[in-house]
Amino acid sequence: MRKLKIIITTIILCLCFKGIAQFDQNSEMQIVIGEVDSLYSNILKEQRKIWIHLPEDFDNSEKYPVIYILDASQLFYVVTGMQKQLIPFKTPKSIIVGITNTDRTRDFTHTNVPFQRGHKSETSGGASNFIKFIDKELKPFINNKYPTENNNTIIGHSTGGLFVLYSYLYHENSFDNYLAIDPSLWWDKENLVKATQDQISKGNKKEKSLYIAVANSIGKEMDTVKVRKDKTVPTEQIRANLKFHDVLVKNSEMLNFTWEYFNDEDHGSVVVPAQYNGLRSVFSWFPFPEMWRFNTPKAYTAKELTEPFYSHYKKLSTRLKREVKPEWQMLNDIGFFMLDGHNLPKKSLAYLEMNANFYPNESKSFVALGNYFLSQKNKSEAVTNYKKAVKIDGNQDAQAKLKELD
Numbered sequence: 001m002r003k004l005k006i007i008i009t010t011i012i013l014c015l016c017f018k019g020i021a022q023f024d025q026n027s028e029m030q031i032v033i034g035e036v037d038s039l040y041s042n043i044l045k046e047q048r049k050i051w052i053h054l055p056e057d058f059d060n061s062e063k064y065p066v067i068y069i070l071d072a073s074q075l076f077y078v079v080t081g082m083q084k085q086l087i088p089f090k091t092p093k094s095i096i097v098g099i100t101n102t103d104r105t106r107d108f109t110h111t112n113v114p115f116q117r118g119h120k121s122e123t124s125g126g127a128s129n130f131i132k133f134i135d136k137e138l139k140p141f142i143n144n145k146y147p148t149e150n151n152n153t154i155i156g157h158s159t160g161g162l163f164v165l166y167s168y169l170y171h172e173n174s175f176d177n178y179l180a181i182d183p184s185l186w187w188d189k190e191n192l193v194k195a196t197q198d199q200i201s202k203g204n205k206k207e208k209s210l211y212i213a214v215a216n217s218i219g220k221e222m223d224t225v226k227v228r229k230d231k232t233v234p235t236e237q238i239r240a241n242l243k244f245h246d247v248l249v250k251n252s253e254m255l256n257f258t259w260e261y262f263n264d265e266d267h268g269s270v271v272v273p274a275q276y277n278g279l280r281s282v283f284s285w286f287p288f289p290e291m292w293r294f295n296t297p298k299a300y301t302a303k304e305l306t307e308p309f310y311s312h313y314k315k316l317s318t319r320l321k322r323e324v325k326p327e328w329q330m331l332n333d334i335g336f337f338m339l340d341g342h343n344l345p346k347k348s349l350a351y352l353e354m355n356a357n358f359y360p361n362e363s364k365s366f367v368a369l370g371n372y373f374l375s376q377k378n379k380s381e382a383v384t385n386y387k388k389a390v391k392i393d394g395n396q397d398a399q400a401k402l403k404e405l406d
Contacts, residue, residue: 034076034096035051035052036049039137039141046102050098050099051076053083053095053096053098054146055093055095060147061147063149064093065151065152066096066097066139066142066152068154068155070099070155070160071099072100072101073098073101074157075275092283097142103126105121108127108163109124109127109162110127110163111187113188116187127163127167128170131163131174139152151321152177153176153177155278156180156181156183158182161180161184162180162185162187164183166192169200172208175208176207176209177283178282179279180210180212181270182274185244200254200255206255209257209281210248211258211259211278211282212245213260213274214241215238215265215266218234218238227242258281290312291309293305294334294338297338302346309331328355331351332351332352332368335349335350335368336348339372345376349369349372352365361392363390363398366385366386366389367386367397369381369385370382370384373385374405383402386405
């Protein structure tokens with residue numbers, strides 16, 4: 001029993017430890033969550049500062065999705081903190097890029113409205129340039145400097161949320177996941193809302209994940225039914241969001257979206273719960289709870305234990321646009337855990353054969369199978385697998401085993 005506990009603890013620690021380490025500490029014993037970098041934008045004609053957070057166990061040999069955050073000074077801390085709690089089982093380890101502001105209204109609005117809501121906004125309407133900056137300058141800067149996946153997320157709040165939805169409608173290939181928090185869809189007399197149906201019809205957004213969070217900006221005096229009939233300025237934010245929701249619902253078969261209303265949150269407080277729910281939503285394809293069936297293997301058949309691995313990693317490969325496989329060592333450990341910890345040789349074999357299917361060019365896959373068959377006193381199958389290992393790369397362990405069995 002003690003050996004079984006040691007094996008399962010080792011497996012879980014290997015999977016979890018890197019995800020729960022503390023934030024990095026520097027020589028002055030300060031907790032550091034990121035660094036400030038910058039690049040000059042020829043498109044925007046200015047120097048732009050960015051904040052970078054890397055996973056604590058960052059490894060140049062791995063690839064990481066990238067989460068781009070608008071209004072970095074407000075949202076960066078929240079997202080990095082949430083990533084601490086959500087990885088490695090709820091969301092993938094990601095590089096987080098916070099974009100700080102120089103002219104927020106210019107960058108986040110798609111039309112020029114010189115005067116809006118009692119404020120001058122002569123520089124508004126620069127969203128098309130800002131998305132070019134992200135696509136043509138910022139992304140290449142990040143991709144050249146870090147090992148990134150071809151999977152990008154953008155998060156924005158308020159006017160930043162308006163930019164997120166503008167990007168989703170007009171530049172659907174810029175990101176894979178779009179997270180808009182209480183977006184300012186009232187801008188320019190709901191210009192973006194009015195264009196939504198046409199843009200959905202033109203594009204192919206089924207493979208894009210969209211999450212929209214909407215705050216309660218109407219208080220307790222008015223419900224969402226009454227607010228649709230209202231014409232006053234205080235309700236224009238939520239009215240525009242409700243109209244946008246109606247268009248999404250009408251086209252739901254063509255889209256992959258989640259729209260969530262937070263009755264107990266206002267425009268400012270909605271940021272925290274919306275980012276948490278939003279990250280869980282746009283990465284809903286990432287969690288793999290079926291993996292833990294190995295803890296109670298007698299409740300499942302060998303196929304029920306292993307088949308979910310094939311379907312899950314096929315899904316990950318589609319989302320990340322490359323082949324993604326489970327870690328070899330993890331499957332190997334689980335396979336022998338079935339044998340040594342549970343005395344379930346058939347289920348042990350299922351995991352080890354699955355490892356050989358995922359890693360057919362790794363000689364160690366067949367050494368492991370040879371060791372399994374040797375434990376079952378099946379000399380002929382053990383020899384067959386050791387010979388496969390030798391054929392791949394002359395594996396010395398396999399050669400030694402063959403000499404012993406000769």
